[in-house]
Amino acid sequence: MQDKSNELRGKLRKIPSIEEILESIELQEYIHKLSHQTVAETAREVISSLRKKIMKKDKEEISPKTIIKEIENILSLQEKLFVKPIINGTGVILHTNFGRAPLGEDLLNRINEISKNYCTLEYDLKLGQRGERTNYLEKLICKLTQAEGALVVNNNAAAVLLILTGLAKSKEVIVSRGELVQIGGGFKVPEIMAQSGAILREVGTTNRAALTDYAQAITENTALLLKVHHSNFKMIGFTQEVSLGELVKLGKENNLPVMQDLGSGALLPTEELGLAHEPTVQDAINAGVDLVCFSGDKLLGGPQSGIILGKKKWIENLRKHPLYRALRVDKIIIAGLENLILTYLKKEASEKIPAWKMMNTPPDELKSRAQKLKKKLGETGVKVLVSESKSTVGGGSLPGEALPTYVLCFDSEMTPDQLAEKFRGLTIPVIGRIENDRFTLDLRTIFPHQDEILLDSIKSILST
16 A cells, blocks of 8 residues: 555656746747746646546656647647638638638728827817817718718627617617528627617518508607618518618608618629629618618728718717717727728729729639649649639628639548648638538639748648
């Protein structure tokens, strides 16, 4: 019994101290990247677990090398949890999981300039006193869209919440049953309405709603008529919906404001790209809507934000609401949006806003890039195929619509799922899609400046 006790103590004494472990060369890079505290805590957890295993006699091998390796494995997993850049080869331009709209160079330069200095966020240079936070930005938005007023909050869900809370708390909001949508991330219109304190009044059926359905639902407790863009699905077949213009007319007849949740926020005509018409912000303003809201990081092409446009009366009502202060945007978002709106005003959106530039890229240009990549890979013994395919816009925009593209396809002894996992595990992860039982990378959503990185990534996985 004494011998076993001595053997146990001997094993425990072999465990190196935390100080010894933290001095190891292997962990210095992690200390630099993740902090001394993080590495020390991980080391303590590993040592504690090891002690318990020794006491239970289910751990025989003890060496500093194996202990440090276990710590490295845990820290490596932690490091992967940080937000990091990727190469998007999925062909989805506005990919919600990947941060939606990538931002342009001019916009990022402007954000950098403002964020690293003090700025006139709420300061009037002419008067030498406190000024309005988003005054100039809202003037730019109104100039571009011809809206009477504008308000900017931190995302479109916040915009919907502010409007419903400010104008319809404890009152009824009439909306078509077919427009009670859910979009990515679990955003459900009925849940936002419930959170705002508004009372949902559904009209029509799932596939059909008539103007008379809205008219018959209006009562003394009605505060708002709501129209929601379908966003990420299509209704076809035996369907009917009320146009925004018809709803605006009904609202005027009954002295009720009309709101449209537009979702994607297109300012340019998508039909010029060979796609279906995506309802634009200008369409809503021209129809006479009282309020329209949309995302800043979808088809608009900017940073995450929610933009509310409409009649000055209602905009000012919302500006005075206490909830607005909790939802307003900071200097970084304001600087980015100012630059973005100026890009539209200068007619440079198609060339300078990455999402629109991707949508406007001719298929022949993508084919040429794909062929060059194929040739360079072939010179190193890596075989790939170049095929025609389709890209999608994403971000809840233009469901069912697609843009012609060219893709790289891989034949390998590994399965498509295994290849996908290998590419995801790279230092700069490469995310693709599986199409026709092959792992595929779509050139439309891969920036040209990423081609050299992509070449090295492919070679690192497939070179023989």
